[in-house]
Amino acid sequence: MGGQDGLPYFIFHTNGIMLQGTLIYGFVNSVILALLALGFNLTFGISGVANFAYGALYILSAYTAWMLLTWLKFNYFLSIVLAVLFTSFVGGLIYRFILLRVRGMPISEVIASFGIGLAILEFFRFLGFVGSEYTLPVFIDGSVSLGETYIDIQRLLIVGIGVVLVFFLWLFTHYTKTGLAFRGMAQEERTALVLGINSDKMATFSLAFGSGLAGVAAITILPLGQVAIEGGYSALLNALAVCIVGGLGSTGGVLVASVLIGFAQTFTATYIGSHWMMIVSLVAILVILVVKPSGLFGKQKELEERI
């Protein structure tokens, strides 16, 4: 006993494989959560609007890509680019024609955007977008082995796209005129106005940009499964959970919260029970609201940071 074929070796070996797999899938799960939350967070950070239509825009993008690909027989790459641009455009329109009128009234913003989201999602249901045929192809088919863990290439691409997106966002907000205007708005809107930054225009851009990021998340993540209306609601919930834990408006907070929640969910599923996985983010929200209501890196409730 105890040799290569013995029970202790088997248990140790098996546990090692499980740990390795959990770490790999935990990391992928973290990146998926970060991708889901980046757009929501960016919009809130700049315009102060909590865009509750975010989940619907996520699904809108996927269905648009599917329609272009399946009905109009467009090239896949062209379909996803057009879908993301269309989603951005719709996001901009939502701000320009609806949210602008209630801007500064947080409750009204939430109700209006949530209502729009419901309308979009349920409209798809009304049109009959229910069933197994609504799938997007993976970018590259197949899987690779990392140590003893197999993982599909699409998940590796998600990690790559997530990292590139974060780097792109950093470059954009530090080295482009629009990006700097975004940061100006995020820091102090009235001062930004004094400097000639059109706050309504920037808020429209921020909604469009955030919606576009929802689109990027959708066309990257949804090829892993199916496009379903319910996915819109869960995308919004996940984005909210990450943003609340990380601190609304804080990109660093989103990244840290994604890692915390992502790993916590995967470890819970592996070592405690899969059915507890879904409540991890809810518990995280509860804990953070009790301990630090502004989130790990959030500043919107800390008055001293405003002065």
Place this chain on the structure above:
Amino acid sequence: MKRVGFLCFVLLAFLICFPIGSQAQLKAGDPVIIGVPTYLGSIEGGESLKAVQMAADEINAKGGITIKGAKHLIKIEASEIRDGAPGVPVPEALLGIEKIILDKKVHAIVVGPFRSEALLATMDLLAKYKVPMLGTIAMTPVSEAKIIENPEKYKYVFRTCLTARYFVNLLTGVMTQLNKEFGFKKAYLMNQDVLWARGTVAGLKTWYEKSGWEVTGGDEYPTGASDFSSGLMKAKAKEAQLLFTCFDMSQSGILVKQYKSMKVPALMAGFISPMAGEVGWKTFDGQIGGVLNAIFELGNIPSDKHPPAKAFYDAYKKKYKDPLQSGHGPAPAYESVYVLKEAIERAGTIEPDALVAAIKQTDRQGVMGRVKFDKGNQVVYGTDLSKEAVAVMFQWSEAGERRIVYPSALAEKKIWAPEWVLKPGK
């Protein structure tokens, strides 16, 4: 003021004592109203409604239902109750059902709740308003136990679809065959955390233990879960030969894709709703060869060995220009309309008590086989079409065809196991 209060009290007492039930008498030209309150947003619910409409159109084309010599057309009233959607509470579904009973004055309900949890709560509502229902989706056997325990109260509740109990019977037949053919005896169980799936897994687990199988582990996933890597890793690490799956949510498609990408060397068998229809091959990019999936009621898949099932499947495809995607719901929904028609004609009335007595006497050959109710108002399922209704297990071929492999009387092909399952690592 006191007088108004008293009148209100009398009115309320009257309503409680004599609830507004279905209208017991039909005038000439009045339609028979059939309610279809269910989760219409699901594939199963949406397609079941279409199957109901198809049956109603067929009956109406022949003049409708004959009651004491007079013809009455069937009118369908559908209602979205969303009981299968994540986070929708049972009381919301109940409100939807109560609304269709009171507002649309339905004479009977078919299809009914999607979730078993909602079905159990609906039973009291049906008893209160005396509305017969032929359920075709919710699968918990608990409802039968309630009917047997209190037959007078719950006599209005019937079910024509498969239940978790009969699903376990189907599975044990398949498992016995897998054990005989390939020597499989280690299973890992993955299921959705809902009543019918939990019931199925509990029943199957008991059978595994009695039959010398080893259950290497199991995972329950809440509705909406979208990452199954942990369960698949455990199944692989514990060297399961069979991966039993039991899911009716759209996200379960992710499980199938993850199962393939993680190269789990175990044969997947059970029920995953997105994999049931012929469109499943395209959904999963043609990577599901060898996977076994149940079809809960014959007719939801065609069979050359039972022409009525093929006729129904083809007629649906012709009428709606799309093939059925559900493995559960449409065939019994279609059958239920005919069961109802025949029962109304036998009873000569739509009066609820007479109607349920007539439904109870049903004995017909239809798309699913023979339809007969047991003492729990449940259609009896088995493997012999001449004696019972039949559920089947099919297997995806490498060419993307669904081939029935169980029961043997309907089998189109012998059950097989892919090489990567029989010789893992090669």
